[in-house]
Amino acid sequence: MAGKSFFIDTTRCTACRGCQTACKQWNQNPATKTTQRGTFQNPAELSTSTFKLVRFSDAGTPGEGPKWYFFPDQCRHCVYPPCKMAADKKVKGAVVLDVRTRAIIFNPRVKVSPADFKEIHRACPYNIPRYDEKTGGMAKCTMCIDRVSQGMLPACVKTCPTGAMNFGDRDAMLAMAASRLQAVKKDYKDASLVKPKDVRVIFLVKDDPRKYYRFAAGDSAKEATGAG
């Protein structure tokens, strides 16, 4: 019942993007053509062929030089998934729950209309669902359910060389996250775990999560109003 979870320790992330590349490779997603946009974040956004994206944010103050925040973004596999609640009202079976792992999966065989996708996207506090208008298919991180169901680690976790990406039974991940937070707090008093009770992808950040990415801790406006 407890299912699986990730623990992502951003204090150990060096932005090597090994997770991003491994995700593309395992899912056989095509490369995305990129351009110089004045940032190391590439490609610019998640898409139907990019399920994992290391976001770069420079939150430095003038005179003190750059201060980088790296955020390996992906679907949070929410404990009570708003995307599934929205989808169930519109296109039953488009978003499904894997009972054993509690992964939230977009069913590639069920197509949705642009209007229905808009509702499903609006429901997600983390700006995750992506849509192919040509095929009507939705896409995002699958929790590597094909690997995990065979006892393997998700590709992004398996490839991470620093220990930033972790995966396992939820109780073990919550314990690992709590222990690491205690250690990191000695150096970073504002360190926190981002909504650990709400999500199965638990991020440890050393500063305000919004400095990493606007939707790192969800869209507070949506959550406050229940919109979506």
Ligand code: SF4
């Ligand atoms: S769990 Fe799999 S699909 Fe999800 S981000 Fe990691 S590699 Fe990609």
Ligand code: SF4
């Ligand atoms: S992060 Fe968004 S897409 Fe992922 S389970 Fe939660 S609501 Fe659904």
